[in-house]
Amino acid sequence: MTCRIVFLLVPGVHLLDLAGPAQVFGTAADFGHPYELHYVAERELVPSAQGLPLQAGTDWPELGVDDLLIVPGWRVPDPPATVPLPLHDPASLDALRAHHAAGGTVASVCAGAEALGAAGLLDGRRCTTHHDLQDDLARRHPRAHVVRDVLYTTDDRVVTSAGIASGIDLALHLVAGRHGPAAAAQVARDMVVYARRNGHEPQASAMLRHRSHLDDTIHRVQDLIDVRFAEPLPLATLAGAGGVSERTLTRAFSRATGGLTPLRYQQTLRLERAEHLISHGATVESAAREVGFDDARMLRRLRSRS
Template identity: 75%
Template sequence: MTRVVFVLVPSLHLLDLAGPAQVFSTAADLGHAYPLHYVADDADVPTAQGVRLHAGVDWPDLTPADLVVVPGWRSPRLSGRPPLSRRALDRLRAHHTAGGTVASVCSGADVLGRAGLLDGRRCTTHHELQDELARRYPRAHVVRDVLFVEDGRVVTSAGIASGIDLALHLVAGGHGPAVAARVARAMVVYARRNGDESQASAMLRHRAHLDDAVHRVQDLIDARFTEPLPLAALAAAAGCSERTVTRLFGRATGLTPLRYQQLLRLERAENLIGRGVTVEAAARAVGFGDARMLRRLRARG
């Protein structure tokens, strides 16, 4: 179980908050516990969109497994009055020091900077605020034109909707990309994970479509990619003929079902090999009869 604590500041953007909250809530609906908490310096929190929110003023007891998220707020500049009290900043810093993860959306990176959590780390924020963030925290390395950056249990994301990508990334890290893909599908959003480096898994990279029949086929392959999967079984999952499922799958993903399954096997095998497993053992673990096919796929790149 991961408790998610949202730290609310005056004039926060609703989507900065609601996007990640919806991701974790949907993951909970799928059986992965993410209790949500909302705290603020003052119980009454005005938002940039005019809705007033009510939050607790007492933080829950946190463990290293928990996540603290600071949504962004409406501000043309980062400078000015600190958006959070020194007490709240101390709580943020203490949570990270104890081994916990902290995250921000958009201008929320300024709060992490005020807490001293950006020093020596890569980070990002909304493109209109990147220059100011770099000036304000010269010991931070501001990465530009990315959706999110993770460095030392400090996760920062760009503006507004990128909080969804950040949250999907964290769900994928905790429960695997298949769960993140299911969350994205339930939310009817593209399952993106293109952060500061190539970290888009095959499961998520090829989910950027809205074809429900193809999603059902991918759900089956994701769950059983180490097994032989006859085209007839995939067609049954899609509710159409074998010829039609091949055509729909190719149109939605640019791949055949077999090639998609091979990519999942290859990705998992590379992960095992990176952890010290031999090529032969990795090949068997992902469903290949021997290592020859795995070696061919690795050579193909």
């Protein structure tokens, strides 16, 4: 089923706030995932913070519960408290409220959290924004739980991200949630984003944390493991994919990834995916089967070591 990604553009929109997530979902669509991008605004011509005018539609597409509504941020002069929300048509805020009330997900990048707050969607929920705007967001919306020093938050289908480039992290997180970490890693690599960051967690996804090296042979082997991590992958198969001997692969892999063997890398991917499934309600047993373990004992051992 096609997922519509609808960007609500406001005057003064930051180009990277918009382009970063749009590039993530557009690239995911290029890889065969069913995303369809839309851009709406109160007026057809939208001035950006960087001076480039943007063209948008004024009619909202019909939204379903699987669709995503994103508000990119805009330039906020100092002090931010003197600047009103640059949305003047109540229908825009109504659309945000209605989509969430119908079971859909709404998201913001940077100052876009203010639009979610004006729609009443931050009340009682965790949220974040650019570090320069956090105090003002908390003052304007005292019922919101503004979280500091995080890249993004998720709370009851309300997703907010910090400053500008963190919109890429947020979008990759959403792609991973819908299609798995291999899909997000594939998109990130295509965008040359080698350090995807994970919300409040300081570590990056294992698929990207060990990709900062320049060894093409090891990248090819990692590509294979990333896609087939839930399958048995004998060392001979991996060495054949890299065109090297098993001994050479083991030594080069360890050197490129900071000490990991191919098996340990595969287990790390399995563990990360299993933790994601468990956090979304799966049992340990079902998560173990999903990521390729014969039973849950190995998964429990790996979890106890992490």
